[in-house]
Amino acid sequence: MKFASKRFCAFILMGLLFLIFGCGETETNVPSTKLIASMVTSSADSTTHSHSITIPFIDISASPVSDIFQYRSVASNSHSHVVAITKQQMIDINNGMKLALTSSTSDSGIAHTHVWDIQGGSLLYEKNCYNCHTNDKRGHTPMNVSFNSSQTSSVINPGNAPLSNSASTTPDPNYSPSANVVLDGATLYNANCFTCHLELASSTKPNRTYAQIKNAISGNIGGMYSLGTLSDAQIQAIANALVK
Numbered sequence: 001m002k003f004a005s006k007r008f009c010a011f012i013l014m015g016l017l018f019l020i021f022g023c024g025e026t027e028t029n030v031p032s033t034k035l036i037a038s039m040v041t042s043s044a045d046s047t048t049h050s051h052s053i054t055i056p057f058i059d060i061s062a063s064p065v066s067d068i069f070q071y072r073s074v075a076s077n078s079h080s081h082v083v084a085i086t087k088q089q090m091i092d093i094n095n096g097m098k099l100a101l102t103s104s105t106s107d108s109g110i111a112h113t114h115v116w117d118i119q120g121g122s123l124l125y126e127k128n129c130y131n132c133h134t135n136d137k138r139g140h141t142p143m144n145v146s147f148n149s150s151q152t153s154s155v156i157n158p159g160n161a162p163l164s165n166s167a168s169t170t171p172d173p174n175y176s177p178s179a180n181v182v183l184d185g186a187t188l189y190n191a192n193c194f195t196c197h198l199e200l201a202s203s204t205k206p207n208r209t210y211a212q213i214k215n216a217i218s219g220n221i222g223g224m225y226s227l228g229t230l231s232d233a234q235i236q237a238i239a240n241a242l243v244k
C-alpha cells in the first residue's frame with residue numbers, strides 16, 4: 001500500500017512537471033488576444049492610488065517632429081490625468097531608453113500629479129515578442145527583429161537602459177479621449193468602414209497599414225475626411241484587423 005501511494009505521488013509529480021514545462025515541443029505560448037498597445041502604470045502618489053495609460057503600437061516615422069502624443073489615463077479615485085510624449089521621446093523609447101514623465105494635474109478632486117516610468121525595453125518586447133511568446137521570453141535575447149545593440153540590451157534588461165534626457169512637453173489637461181476608447185479593430189471597422197468597403201472578411205482594403213488609412217483620411221480620399229475623429233490607436237486597431 002505504501003509503495004503504491006509513492007508511485008502514485010511520483011505519477012502526479014511527473015504530470016505537474018509536464019504541465020509546468022510542457023513536453024518540450026514548443027515554448028511559444030501564443031496569446032488568445034493579440035496586444036496592440038502597451039499598458040504603463042504610474043507610481044502611486046501620497047493617496048496611494050495609481051493610473052494606467054495605453055500606448056498603442058503606431059508607426060510614428062512619418063509624423064512631423066513637432067507631433068506630441070497625448071494619452072488620458074484610466075480613471076481611478078474618480079479622476080484621470082493626461083500624459084504627453086514628444087516625438088523625440090517616442091524615438092527614445094523605441095531605442096529602448098527609459099522615460100520619466102509627470103502627468104497633468106488631476107481633472108477633479110485634490111490636485112496632484114503622478115510620475116510614469118516608461119521602460120522602452122518593455123514596450124519593445126510587447127510590440128515585437130509578446131504576440132508569439134506572451135511574457136515567457138522577457139529578459140531573453142531578441143529574435144526575428146533587426147534591433148541595434150541598445151534595443152537588444154534594453155529588451156533583455158529594460159530597467160538598466162539609459163534615461164532619456166530629451167526635452168519634455170506640458171500635457172494639455174483638457175486633452176480628452178477618455179479611458180473607454182474602443183480598441184477592438186473588427187468593431188471599429190464595422191462601425192466606420194463597412195458601408196463603403198464591404199464586411200471585414202471580404203474587405204476591399206485588406207492589409208492596409210496605419211499610414212495608408214491615416215493618409216486616406218487626412219487626404220479626404222473618397223470622402224473619408226469624416227473619419228478624422230478616429231484616434232491613432234483606433235486606426236492602428238483597424239489596420240491590425242485588416243491583416244489577412
Ligand code: HEC
Nearest residue numbers: 026027028125128129132133137140141142143144145155
Ligand atoms: C513570429 C513569432 C515570434 C516572434 C515575433 C518572436 N519569437 Fe521568439 N520564438 C518563436 C518560436 C516559434 C521559437 C521556437 C520555439 C520556442 O523556443 O519557443 C522561438 C524561440 C525563442 C527563444 C528560445 C530559443 C532561442 O533561439 O534562443 C527566445 C529566447 C526567443 N524566442 C525570444 C524572442 C524575443 C525576445 C522576441 C522579441 C524580440 C521574439 N522571440 C520574437 C517565435 C517568435
Ligand code: HEC
Nearest residue numbers: 192193195196197205208212213216221222223224227238
Ligand atoms: C464614405 C465611404 C468610405 C468610408 C466610410 C471609408 N472609405 Fe476608404 N475609401 C473610399 C473611397 C471612395 C476610396 C477611394 C477609392 C478606393 O481606393 O477604393 C477610399 C480609399 C481608401 C484607402 C486608400 C486607397 C487604398 O486602396 O489603399 C484606404 C486605405 C481606405 N479607403 C481604408 C478605409 C478604412 C480602413 C475605412 C474605415 C476606417 C474607410 N476606408 C472608410 C470610401 C470610403
